Amino acid sequence: MADQKRTTCPYCGVGCGVLVTKQEDGSVQIKGDPDHPANFGKLCSKGSALGETLGLENRLLEPKIEGQTVKMDEALNVVAQRFKETAEKYGPDSVAFYVSGQLLSEDYYVANKLIKGFIGTANIDTNSRLCMSSSVVGHKRAFGSDTVPQTYEDLEKADLVVLVGSNLAWCHPVLFQRLKAAQKERGTKVVVIDPRRTATCEIADLHLAVKPGYDVLLFNGLLNYLAQNGAQDSVYVDNHIEGCEQAVAMAAEQASDYQVLARQCDIALADLMTFYDWFLKTEKTLSMYSQGVNQSSQGSDKVNSILNCHLYTGRIGKEGCGPLSVTGQPNAMGGREVGGLANMLAAHMDFTPEAISRVKTFWDSPTIAGKPGHKAVDMFEAVHKGEIKAIWIMATNPAVSLPDANRVRKALETCEFVVVSDCVQNTDTMAYANVVLPAATWGERNGTVTNTERCISRQHSFKELPGEALPDWKIITRVAQKMGFEKAFSYETSYDVFAEHVALSAYENEGTRDFDLSSWQGLSREEFDAIEPIKWPINNNPKDRFFADGKFYTASGKANMLAVDLKAPKHTPTAKYPYVLNTGRIRDQWHTMTRSGLSPRLSSHLHEPYLDIHPDTALKEGLKKQDLVKVESKWGEAILRVKTCDTVKPGELFMPMHWNDENSAHAVVGRLVNPVTDPFSGQPESKHTPVNVSKF
Numbered sequence: 001m002a003d004q005k006r007t008t009c010p011y012c013g014v015g016c017g018v019l020v021t022k023q024e025d026g027s028v029q030i031k032g033d034p035d036h037p038a039n040f041g042k043l044c045s046k047g048s049a050l051g052e053t054l055g056l057e058n059r060l061l062e063p064k065i066e067g068q069t070v071k072m073d074e075a076l077n078v079v080a081q082r083f084k085e086t087a088e089k090y091g092p093d094s095v096a097f098y099v100s101g102q103l104l105s106e107d108y109y110v111a112n113k114l115i116k117g118f119i120g121t122a123n124i125d126t127n128s129r130l131c132m133s134s135s136v137v138g139h140k141r142a143f144g145s146d147t148v149p150q151t152y153e154d155l156e157k158a159d160l161v162v163l164v165g166s167n168l169a170w171c172h173p174v175l176f177q178r179l180k181a182a183q184k185e186r187g188t189k190v191v192v193i194d195p196r197r198t199a200t201c202e203i204a205d206l207h208l209a210v211k212p213g214y215d216v217l218l219f220n221g222l223l224n225y226l227a228q229n230g231a232q233d234s235v236y237v238d239n240h241i242e243g244c245e246q247a248v249a250m251a252a253e254q255a256s257d258y259q260v261l262a263r264q265c266d267i268a269l270a271d272l273m274t275f276y277d278w279f280l281k282t283e284k285t286l287s288m289y290s291q292g293v294n295q296s297s298q299g300s301d302k303v304n305s306i307l308n309c310h311l312y313t314g315r316i317g318k319e320g321c322g323p324l325s326v327t328g329q330p331n332a333m334g335g336r337e338v339g340g341l342a343n344m345l346a347a348h349m350d351f352t353p354e355a356i357s358r359v360k361t362f363w364d365s366p367t368i369a370g371k372p373g374h375k376a377v378d379m380f381e382a383v384h385k386g387e388i389k390a391i392w393i394m395a396t397n398p399a400v401s402l403p404d405a406n407r408v409r410k411a412l413e414t415c416e417f418v419v420v421s422d423c424v425q426n427t428d429t430m431a432y433a434n435v436v437l438p439a440a441t442w443g444e445r446n447g448t449v450t451n452t453e454r455c456i457s458r459q460h461s462f463k464e465l466p467g468e469a470l471p472d473w474k475i476i477t478r479v480a481q482k483m484g485f486e487k488a489f490s491y492e493t494s495y496d497v498f499a500e501h502v503a504l505s506a507y508e509n510e511g512t513r514d515f516d517l518s519s520w521q522g523l524s525r526e527e528f529d530a531i532e533p534i535k536w537p538i539n540n541n542p543k544d545r546f547f548a549d550g551k552f553y554t555a556s557g558k559a560n561m562l563a564v565d566l567k568a569p570k571h572t573p574t575a576k577y578p579y580v581l582n583t584g585r586i587r588d589q590w591h592t593m594t595r596s597g598l599s600p601r602l603s604s605h606l607h608e609p610y611l612d613i614h615p616d617t618a619l620k621e622g623l624k625k626q627d628l629v630k631v632e633s634k635w636g637e638a639i640l641r642v643k644t645c646d647t648v649k650p651g652e653l654f655m656p657m658h659w660n661d662e663n664s665a666h667a668v669v670g671r672l673v674n675p676v677t678d679p680f681s682g683q684p685e686s687k688h689t690p691v692n693v694s695k696f
């Protein structure tokens, strides 16, 4: 059909395919793409409401300098000049980019190249830091590469699915539907490990409401149980694993008394043993983990404690059998692919001397970053300290979403030069910008994204660019040209960027890295436009699985099991702050609601911010349903409505993360959240902040 476009949903990491058909009245019809391997035609409430979010209300259509509308060229001149001057005067590390998993891979690529290869600092980080960076560390420590071994198909092939820290029903709804259907079809057992009894528990055969922060202990106990019951795949371990003895010894030392362990994890002993027994006896076990694992001061260790159990039993890279990290954003994987994280260089390369030299040659860069830059939370701390003097924030709203958001706001207030490029106006972050730049959004952009199962799909535009809005890659390209880097930034379309990204992934890569798009070299523009969703490794049969052959990307070619030790969250409840605040998504909103908030249908699901509180805790605090309460932590406060429920345990609270100054100034969750991060990944501990509550 001539007026139908195939694209992908811009919300979560499931990466559903979407068919957009223009209607005669100018509206569009949205349907799931039956041929996309992520969703086979299904969409969730958010995806199916996309047509309601395409209006120009609240769109940023013109650039502004200090609040005054200017022409794009003038704004870009100022941005280029100020970044150039700042880097020359204070050194390259005085500038930073904070980017987003909402960007397409082509946007990410150009931003990464400009700052790392031409300004000469690795101060580029992404809001994906808040989402999946602990999984990246876990993967790299275990596999030598940030490779996701499993794919969505495994949901339909597994006999046991263990969901750890994942409210799949609300956060990745189409995957939840696939699991539910598989359960009906083949009787898949489902275990949910989550302090809350979430909507996902609807299909759980077993729910373990683990004490927040105790997952490492739970999985060390599992590893010990597997060892005690002869579950080691000795051939696999002997040939393909290092560190097994140490990991098993640590597990035995820490978690051999299951009665004590059950008490420590706040789980009934019988339930704990049932889980261990099911895992022991079920070869086809898929462990899916998400933010409850990642957003923790011990997130990386939690990931490795899960990976240990799969490596020990050789249950990895096989049909229905292995670990699968479920990420939040549509292009969290694409950002990782181009290296858009402060601790990566480019194309899945780290800051090794060889990689630095390889990328420098490929880019012909005059000055290339030689070491990792600041990760998200540290980046804004460096802004606060005045070390970073110019920052460009693209497609994200850190004044709401970062932990200790009050401090982030102070940092931005005092920063010498703040640029915000976004598709919407009036975000909380924009209030601190010296220059705002109008960016293209879903429906106007062309490029690629990579979803949770490393499937690369096309996003296609189906609308004209409104006002002076431009795609992010183009805005960055024009700034780079104005900084004097015309030759290296001569892209005219996103295809040109994609072709270079492909070439870099293949450059001096003789199968030594997991990420390699070399078979796309020489792809024509028409072929680029016609790319079908495909999972990497694209150079082999796409159905090939990573690690089934026992070959890993470490120096030895073997995977690592890590001896991981439980470390309790840094901030524990005190007399002043006696409760633990957990945060997360609701079903029908996305991030800080800039798009999903435009749909009345979506907003009617849960229309105001709220606090889940157990009836016993409410009674203790003299609170009842519908009361307004003040929630206070050491870092800030919020005011919101009480919802008494037994989905949280006594002493634990839950608050959604979406509301912001624009729609509910007193319920910005980031103001409350502590800024402690995982020491390896830099991912914040967004699910464990001590707070108190009182009637407002």
Ligand code: SF4
Pocket: 009, 010, 011, 012, 013, 014, 015, 016, 039, 042, 043, 044, 045, 046, 047, 048, 172, 173, 174, 175
């Ligand atoms: Fe699919 Fe996620 Fe979009 Fe829902 S929000 S349609 S699950 S990609």
